[in-house]
Amino acid sequence: MDHKELADLIFPEAKGIEFYEEKYPERNLPEGAMVTRFAPSPTGFVHIGGLFGAIVDRKLAEQTKGVFILRIEDTDQKREIENGTEQIVKGLSDFGIIPNEGMIGENEEKGIYGPYKQSQRKDIYQAYAKSLIERGFAYPCFCTPEELEEIREKQEKAKIRPGYYGIWAKYRTLPLQEAAEKIKNGEKYIIRFKSQGNEDRKIKHKDIIKGNIEFPENDQDIVIIKADGLPTYHFAHAVDDHLMRVTHVIRGDEWVSSIPLHLELFKTLGFKPPKYAHTATIMKDDNGGKRKISKRKDPEAAVSYYHEEGIPQEAVIEYLLNIANSNFEPWRRSNKDVDISEFDLQLNKMSVSRSSV
Numbered sequence: 001m002d003h004k005e006l007a008d009l010i011f012p013e014a015k016g017i018e019f020y021e022e023k024y025p026e027r028n029l030p031e032g033a034m035v036t037r038f039a040p041s042p043t044g045f046v047h048i049g050g051l052f053g054a055i056v057d058r059k060l061a062e063q064t065k066g067v068f069i070l071r072i073e074d075t076d077q078k079r080e081i082e083n084g085t086e087q088i089v090k091g092l093s094d095f096g097i098i099p100n101e102g103m104i105g106e107n108e109e110k111g112i113y114g115p116y117k118q119s120q121r122k123d124i125y126q127a128y129a130k131s132l133i134e135r136g137f138a139y140p141c142f143c144t145p146e147e148l149e150e151i152r153e154k155q156e157k158a159k160i161r162p163g164y165y166g167i168w169a170k171y172r173t174l175p176l177q178e179a180a181e182k183i184k185n186g187e188k189y190i191i192r193f194k195s196q197g198n199e200d201r202k203i204k205h206k207d208i209i210k211g212n213i214e215f216p217e218n219d220q221d222i223v224i225i226k227a228d229g230l231p232t233y234h235f236a237h238a239v240d241d242h243l244m245r246v247t248h249v250i251r252g253d254e255w256v257s258s259i260p261l262h263l264e265l266f267k268t269l270g271f272k273p274p275k276y277a278h279t280a281t282i283m284k285d286d287n288g289g290k291r292k293i294s295k296r297k298d299p300e301a302a303v304s305y306y307h308e309e310g311i312p313q314e315a316v317i318e319y320l321l322n323i324a325n326s327n328f329e330p331w332r333r334s335n336k337d338v339d340i341s342e343f344d345l346q347l348n349k350m351s352v353s354r355s356s357v
Helices: 003-010 017-023 048-063 084-093 122-134 145-158 176-184 233-243 253-269 303-308 313-324 328-334
Strands: 035-038 067-070 101-103 138-141 190-193 202-207 211-216 223-225 248-252 275-279 282-286 289-292
Touching: 003 122, 003 176, 017 122, 035 048, 035 248, 048 067, 048 084, 048 248, 048 275, 048 282, 048 303, 048 313, 067 084, 084 101, 122 138, 122 190, 122 223, 122 233, 122 253, 138 176, 202 253, 202 275, 211 253, 223 233, 233 253, 248 253, 253 275, 303 313, 313 328
Parallel strands: 035 067, 067 101, 248 275
Antiparallel strands: 138 190, 190 223, 202 211, 282 289
8 A cells, every 4th residue: 555545545536636737827917916815704794804805905906917816715614604605795896896706696706717615626625635645745534533632631731732743643654554444444534734844943934014924833734624525724725826826815914823834735735835915903992992803792893884884985995995004095185086096005015013993
């Protein structure tokens, strides 16, 4: 039993990754064009922070003659709500944000780099997971919830870093033949990434907004394909951003800690990583202090609030652009009748500190 035989056993129908590399070629765009994506989950209303990100994504693509994609990350189907994609499309369109490519309705899309719903890209993820298994960079894990809880308790008792890594990765070194026998016997399993990282080593990364950051390498053997055959967010975003030829990922700063993992995934998969820009969290002034705006407590967290209250979409967009670039306000004063498309948004001028609504 070798790695290829194990990969064929797990994913017998998966195409070779060469099929998808050819199907989704490099885009023919002008030099400097940005390909951006807004990729929400259909689990509720569009958050004001999501609208902020979508505005920045669209503006950057628009001013560089690039492409703005609306991709739906619906692999966590237990949390998905009815007509969730339609709500996202409407929430954005109420503010004049129409994607160049991606989802334009609950089950409607446009563009040749789709499907744009992750749940419809299962075969693609399995092809790349199969490739990792063939190369020895992924493996089946048979841990039960009870075994994982036992690992966590031992780590907690020993006061060491939690996770599935190193000596704690129980099935990382399972002989291939034993893994194959377990699969043939019908034992449940998931697919984990076999990290080559070492937490004692550091990586340096330049974020477009936050500048130079240093992190320990990732060493966690994360789940990449779940028991239902769908991918986790981390794996799916790497495959999708590569095949959709995304150049810039603009996302909230809660994702900064994922940079070591994401960079390792891109490197191991043989992909060129996009440039990352992590935006500051939108806060709310509250009794003299500031707190993160809450989906549960604050009606203004939902973008539908502004539409329902009759607040002009232009006012909301201009306010958010002022949060994005502090030079927007003086630009608007000097250009009162100029279309907003004339303003040149700059990622490197975005604030690293948190802004309030």
